Amino acid sequence: MQTLNAEKLKFIIESASNKLFNNKERIDALNVFPVPDGDTGTNMSSTFQKAIQLIEKESFDTVGELIELVSKNMLLSARGNSGVILSQIFKGFSNAWSSLNNINIEDFINGFSMAAKTAYDSVLKPVEGTILTVIRETAEELAKIKVDKNSTFNNVISIAVQKAQNSLQNTPNLLPVLKEVGVVDSGGEGLLMILEGMKSAIEGTKVEIDLNSTKPLVIASNTEVYSGEFGYCTEVIIKLNEPDKFVKNKFVSQVEKLGNSMVIVNDGNLLKLHIHTITPGKILNIGQKVGEFLTVKIENMTEQANNTKSNLEGIKSYEATKVQPTKKNAIISCNAGSGFINIMNELECDHVIEGGQSNNPSAQDIIEAIDIVNAENIIILPNNSNIILAAQQAAKIKSDRNIKIIPTKSQVEGITAIMNYSPEIDIEDNINEIESSLKNLIVGEVVQAIKNTKIDNVKVKEGSYLMIMSHKIIGTKKDSLSASTALIDKMIKSNKKAQILIIYYGNNVSEIDAKKIEKYVLSKYDIEVQIQNGDQHIYDYMFGLE
Structure with a gap:
């Protein structure tokens, strides 16, 4: 295989995404902080899956056409810091391949170099011992290859996977917190899964999504659309009231007759359920009897299937839409919990994006909020460290507005920020006032x-x-x-x-x-x-x- 056309590259990209999806919960478990966080594997997989949805039923004439669409939709769907960095890696691939009909081995290697450079450039203060290190060291290793007539994509991707494995194992030596906790970097692990998925496809076998995996805490992504299945993709996470008395088989017998494509995992006091059903209310009623809902997601699969084509066209024409601002200043906040949301609304926040810890909004969610407030100057309060990069990504895309990100890392900081905000005064004065107030908190x-x-x-x-x-x-x-x-x-x-x-x-x-x-x-x-x-x-x- 000396060149890759668009269909072959699509085959490789889909395999990479599926490999990541199948391992996302295991990657989540590498999270250093011992509380439910932004979930690196889930965020990376969600970012990737969104892009795959819009290409899976499409055909492409050139590699450039394919990779530009994948990259663009990743930018919009990026969730969490890991998702944003992943989108930048594919932005690098796009920068290298966008003008090409097919790619040869040298183009492939150059794509990794551009991917590493773009990812590093996207982060204000790059930290070694992370996914950034893994993509950089992998790209540097590939750049050493002397391409000749005997070179193959199989050899190149094998070298990439081996180097990524070695780089990943070394991350604890570069980032003390990883060594202290005894794990490798979760983002780097996600990148390794992507490379392994690419390797499998290049060798001829595409990795498929495995909904019946027995890996810990595996549930289906809320972004899935199943051809031929209708109703509601229902996912819940339940904190069991009496985990010692919970009988999984009894619960399964009650639920399984209400739908299909069911995946259920009981891990300690947590129960995760994914099912396709036309009666999600009955599922919730059964679930509420055994515990308290931590998260509930219900997606209309019929509507998703009908909208996939129109969503693709919408992404392609997105930048053509320009609306003139209707007011001078506005403030946007990311919040989770009805109490915090109500407080922000009472403090006259122009728009609240519902999402935060363990449910990071995407860059697209933030872009939509920017469009809704429709102001000349906009302040964004992420209120979570794992949302800051997505907010910065959204600000880059909406470059026709003057957008300022105040890097608030908690909802408490967000409330202090908005209490010191005034829509009547200059945006820079607002920034100074807010930053000053946060120093005293x-x-x-x-x-x-x-x-x-x-x-x-x-x-x-x-x-x-x-x-x-x-x-x-x-x-x-x-x-x-x-x-x-x-x-x-x-x-x-x-x-x-x-x-x-x-x-x-x-x-x-x-x-x-x-x-x-x-x-x-x-x-x-x-x-x-x-x-x-x-x-x-x-x-x-x-x-x-x-």
Whole structure:
């Protein structure tokens, strides 16, 4: 195989995406932080799958036409930092191949060089020991190959996979937190899966999606569309009320008769279910009897199937649409939990994008919000470190607007930001005012650990409660209340001039629980305390001290 045409490259790209999909939950499990996070594997797979959906039923005359569409849709669908970096890797492939009808081995190797360069250029402060290192070292290894008449794509991709494996295994030596926790970089692992999927296709066997995989916590992506199947793709994650008494076979017998394509996995106190059904309400009723919903996703497969073609045309014509701004300033915020969303709306946020921890909005979601607010100057509050790159990506795409990203990493920071925002004043003055207010804020969070690990020199036991101050784990306690009071003591000690503490309680606790914390603080400190219902899904409590 000395050249690749569009159909062969499409075959390779689909195989790569499917290999990533089949391993996404295992990649998620490599997450360093011992709480449900942005889920690297899920974000990368979602980013890739969106692009694949729009090419799977299409034919292409040239490699350039194919890779440009894949790259463009990846840019729009990118979720989380890992998804954004993956989209930039494919942007590099597109930069190298967009003008080509077919690609030869030298073009293929050059594509990896461009992929590494574009990925590095997209990150303000590249960190070694991550997916960036793996793509760079792989590209550097391929660049050493002296291409001659005996060179084959099989040899080149084999070298790429081997180098990526070696680079991945070395990531803990470059990034101390990986060595401390004892894992390799999850983004790098995702890239390795992509390369292995490419290798399989180049050798003649396309990797197919495996919905019956027995890997831990595997569920189907919410982006799937099945030809010939209609109804609703229903996915739920349930926190079991009594995991020791839960009988999986009994639950399966109740659910399986209501649909098909079912995948169900019970892992500790979590139950994950994916099913195609025409009665999602019945599924939810059965699920609610055994526990509390952590996430619920219901997608209309009929509507998705009907819209796939029109979505493709919409992507192709996206940049042709230009709407003149109707107002001077606007602010957009990413929030999760009905309480936080209500607070942001009450503070007159121009648009709230629903999504955050473990449910990162895509660049496309942010672009749509930019279009909705339709302002000349726009401030975006990501409110999660895993959304910042997607927001930056959206800002690049919407270059006709003056968009400023304030890199807020928590919803508490987002609320402080909007409280110091005024639509009437100049955008730069707003930025200065918000950044100044954030310097005086200390954020605290209490959340239950989902695994045993050691991070930031703190030994973490699964089921214990983490005390997180300014995005760093400072200790653990056996219960949520003691973790909260100990954390607040640390927060107030670090800022003895603080005047107000705001308690945002999540849906795992109640206002009564929050009032116990309030009583403790008022008995010990001369400080004002406010209680707000954040209704967040993961963190029991979030605190803002200023």
